[in-house]
Structure formats: C-alpha cells, structure tokens
Amino acid sequence: MTLLNIENLSKECGNLRLLNDLNLTLNHGKCIGIKCSNDTSNLLFSLILGKTNYSKGNIYIENTPISKCTNIKNIIAVVFSNEGMYERLKIYDYMKFFEKIYNSKISIKEILIKLGLFDISNKKIKSLTYSQKKRLSIARALLSNSKLILIQEPTLNVDRESALIIRECIPYICSLGISILATSVSLEDIILLGCETYILDEKGFNTVETDIPTNETDEKSNNEESLDAPYFKVDKIPAKIDEKIILLNPTEIISIESLNGTSYLNVGEEKFPCTLTLNELENRLKHFGFFRCHRSYLVNLQRVREVVTWTRNSFSLILDDKNKTSIPLSKGRMNELKDILKF
Structure with a gap:
C-alpha cells in the first residue's frame, strides 16, 4: 500500500x-x-x-x-x-x-x-x-x-x-x-x-542503478563484443572543460563515476566530465587496472587502500587520496575483486 x-x-x-x-x-x-x-x-x-x-x-x-x-x-x-x-x-x-x-x-x-x-x-x-x-x-x-x-x-x-x-x-x-x-x-x-x-x-x-546486471544475455553480448574488438591500450582519456578538451593519462585518474548519464573523471580533488560512457571507459581502461566496482563506478585498483565490509550485503573501497574517498562495492563484484587482488 x-x-x-x-x-x-x-x-x-x-x-x-x-x-x-x-x-x-x-x-x-x-x-x-x-x-x-x-x-x-x-x-x-x-x-x-x-x-x-x-x-x-x-x-x-x-x-x-x-x-x-x-x-x-x-x-x-x-x-x-x-x-x-x-x-x-x-x-x-x-x-x-x-x-x-x-x-x-x-x-x-x-x-x-x-x-x-x-x-x-x-x-x-x-x-x-x-x-x-x-x-x-x-x-x-x-x-x-x-x-x-x-x-x-x-x-x-x-x-x-x-x-x-x-x-x-x-x-x-x-x-x-x-x-x-x-x-x-x-x-x-x-x-x-x-x-x-x-x-x-x-x-x-x-x-x-544500485547493482550490476547479471543477465546472461548481457554477459554474452559483452563477451562477443570483447572478442571482436582489437586488443589495444589507450594512452589518453578525453575530458571536456568549457570549449576545451584535455587529455588525461589513465594513471592520473583515481576513479570514475556516472551521474545523470554523464561520466566524471576524478583526478586529485577535481572532477572532469567525459564524453565517453562508463561502459566505454570500462572497456578502454580494463588493461590499466580499472575495475567496475559498482554499476555507477569505476575504480583504479592501484589507488585502493582498504576494502571495508559494512554488512553482509554492504561494502566500500577506501582510496589512498587526500580525503580517503570511499566508494561503494557491489556485493556481486566482491568475489571477482578477491580473485583479482588474491585476498
């Protein structure tokens, strides 16, 4: 009711x-x-x-x-x-x-x-x-x-x-x-x-969206797309400020979040809007150690300091930046993260 x-x-x-x-x-x-x-x-x-x-x-x-x-x-x-x-x-x-x-x-x-x-x-x-x-x-x-x-x-x-x-x-x-x-x-x-x-x-x-889809069709589609796509490393990620495009090194980026359909690159204490979607950024940055920790977040695993368990279904990643930024980790991605980090 x-x-x-x-x-x-x-x-x-x-x-x-x-x-x-x-x-x-x-x-x-x-x-x-x-x-x-x-x-x-x-x-x-x-x-x-x-x-x-x-x-x-x-x-x-x-x-x-x-x-x-x-x-x-x-x-x-x-x-x-x-x-x-x-x-x-x-x-x-x-x-x-x-x-x-x-x-x-x-x-x-x-x-x-x-x-x-x-x-x-x-x-x-x-x-x-x-x-x-x-x-x-x-x-x-x-x-x-x-x-x-x-x-x-x-x-x-x-x-x-x-x-x-x-x-x-x-x-x-x-x-x-x-x-x-x-x-x-x-x-x-x-x-x-x-x-x-x-x-x-x-x-x-x-x-x-508060969790990552586990639909088999979506996974199959993503796998097929990754097989067809060429293996390459991206050296720069574009961000837009007013009428100017700046190019960022992947290692500069701490994390990426999606808000209202726009991806924002977190660099230091600044946020830069990016024209690429979170899915596109995930594909381009996976070879640089970026991990889809949540439907709305990508994180640079080199910048993760702590993995915090709040409840049985609630987790966070604490980053090593000045503010010790905390970002959510979906329950469905915890095992994958354990496999990657071997803990």
Missing part, C-alpha cells in the same frame, strides 16, 4: 524554480534514499510536513492530500542532520521522556539494543559523540509510532561503528512497517543504505 505519493510537484520562488515536476511513490515498510543538497533536503521535508506551500502538484499521505492531514505530526517523524537535545538527561531518561509523550508501543530496551546504545544508556547526552547522538535521534524517532521517518544525512560524518549500526537497522525499521525517506549530499552514503536510490536535481528525480 502507498504511504507517500508525490505527484507533479513544483516549487517556485519568484522567477526561480526550486523543484520541478517531482514524482515519487513510497510504500509502507520501504526505504528510499535521495542524493541532494542540504537546501533541497530542507525544502523537500518542509513540503512533506506541510510547513511550506508548493506551487503546483500535490503530496498525498495514504491517498489524503497533505493539506488535509490534521495529524501529520503523528504520522511523520524527522531526524535532522543537526538537532538539539536535552543535554543534561541520560540516554534512558531521554527515551522515557519521549515514550510518555508518544505513548510508544515499542520497547525502549529493544530500540537501544538495535542502535547500540543499551550499554551506555546511563551516560548523559552531553558526553555523547556526534555519531552516538545521531543513533539516539533515530532511536527517539522510532518511539513516535510514526508511519514515516524522514532522515537527513543518516551516516555522513559518523564513525564506522555507527554507520554499520545504522545501515543494519534500516531493514529492522522497515520490518516494523515503518517507511524511511533519507537524504544526503553523499551518493555513496545513500547507496550503502541498500535502498531504492535517486539523485534529485533541477531535472527532478533520477534513478540510480
């Missing part, structure tokens, strides 16, 4: 169109992740909560227009990227406080265990790290008996333990029949949630 339905939604401010003809459907017990800017996330959440009027279209909660939902606070809970807390309270007391407010049906102990907070439930909130506070915010949202939880930056800038706990908690939340709509400025963080993924920009929602 559909919980949230966004139909042809637009928002204008003067002559500026902030959101353009958005269409999105979120069912009960499902999770959707959206890569977008902080400003866009704030606007989208404000529209869904009925705090901001839209210019065109409509938003429905269980087939009721948002403008006619009188109990929206009982239906939707929000976890903002930064939010205030009662710093002097202990974790357990904080949860008991909200349990009384919400008349919660879920066990506090169960929630604290799921979010790795039970063993520190006697600690005061003011002594918690940002990562622990993020987990506590999600725990508090679970007490609200809401049907939908909106989460900003679920794992961005949190420590490794917290990222793992939050990602593993997503299926648990959905199993309760609760839906999740998460936003982040980081595409990788959204992909690693293991949910339906979109990029939201001025053109609207763009679907992100």
Whole structure:
C-alpha cells in the first residue's frame, strides 16, 4: 500500500524554480534514499510536513492530500542532520521522556539494543559523540509510532561503528512497517543504505542503478563484443572543460563515476566530465587496472587502500587520496575483486 505519493510537484520562488515536476511513490515498510543538497533536503521535508506551500502538484499521505492531514505530526517523524537535545538527561531518561509523550508501543530496551546504545544508556547526552547522538535521534524517532521517518544525512560524518549500526537497522525499521525517506549530499552514503536510490536535481528525480546486471544475455553480448574488438591500450582519456578538451593519462585518474548519464573523471580533488560512457571507459581502461566496482563506478585498483565490509550485503573501497574517498562495492563484484587482488 502507498504511504507517500508525490505527484507533479513544483516549487517556485519568484522567477526561480526550486523543484520541478517531482514524482515519487513510497510504500509502507520501504526505504528510499535521495542524493541532494542540504537546501533541497530542507525544502523537500518542509513540503512533506506541510510547513511550506508548493506551487503546483500535490503530496498525498495514504491517498489524503497533505493539506488535509490534521495529524501529520503523528504520522511523520524527522531526524535532522543537526538537532538539539536535552543535554543534561541520560540516554534512558531521554527515551522515557519521549515514550510518555508518544505513548510508544515499542520497547525502549529493544530500540537501544538495535542502535547500540543499551550499554551506555546511563551516560548523559552531553558526553555523547556526534555519531552516538545521531543513533539516539533515530532511536527517539522510532518511539513516535510514526508511519514515516524522514532522515537527513543518516551516516555522513559518523564513525564506522555507527554507520554499520545504522545501515543494519534500516531493514529492522522497515520490518516494523515503518517507511524511511533519507537524504544526503553523499551518493555513496545513500547507496550503502541498500535502498531504492535517486539523485534529485533541477531535472527532478533520477534513478540510480544500485547493482550490476547479471543477465546472461548481457554477459554474452559483452563477451562477443570483447572478442571482436582489437586488443589495444589507450594512452589518453578525453575530458571536456568549457570549449576545451584535455587529455588525461589513465594513471592520473583515481576513479570514475556516472551521474545523470554523464561520466566524471576524478583526478586529485577535481572532477572532469567525459564524453565517453562508463561502459566505454570500462572497456578502454580494463588493461590499466580499472575495475567496475559498482554499476555507477569505476575504480583504479592501484589507488585502493582498504576494502571495508559494512554488512553482509554492504561494502566500500577506501582510496589512498587526500580525503580517503570511499566508494561503494557491489556485493556481486566482491568475489571477482578477491580473485583479482588474491585476498
């Protein structure tokens, strides 16, 4: 059953169109992740909560227009990227406080265990790290008996333990029949949630393929194509900047990502758009040690520093660049990577 339905939604401010003809459907017990800017996330959440009027279209909660939902606070809970807390309270007391407010049906102990907070439930909130506070915010949202939880930056800038706990908690939340709509400025963080993924920009929602196809026909076609193609090494990869074409050495490229149908070459801290598709780049760069780690990513294996296992189905590659960039690794490519790297 559909919980949230966004139909042809637009928002204008003067002559500026902030959101353009958005269409999105979120069912009960499902999770959707959206890569977008902080400003866009704030606007989208404000529209869904009925705090901001839209210019065109409509938003429905269980087939009721948002403008006619009188109990929206009982239906939707929000976890903002930064939010205030009662710093002097202990974790357990904080949860008991909200349990009384919400008349919660879920066990506090169960929630604290799921979010790795039970063993520190006697600690005061003011002594918690940002990562622990993020987990506590999600725990508090679970007490609200809401049907939908909106989460900003679920794992961005949190420590490794917290990222793992939050990602593993997503299926648990959905199993309760609760839906999740998460936003982040980081595409990788959204992909690693293991949910339906979109990029939201001025053109609207763009679907992100989150796994590599294993269709036998596709594999056969790729094999036949590779047999017919001549074996050669490419010395340069073209990138376009304004009206100028620059030629990059493959060894300069750290990784390549596909966004909205355009391939971007990551060189140092810069991104260069490339006219070649990710499939074309994969074929041209496979002899230079590039690996298709994800449907939307190619990585230079010479620049991989760590292989990180988050959950049974969630992996990342940490690169050796200045920012220790993390990019997703599809579950279906892990064994192939093990064969290549012999680990």
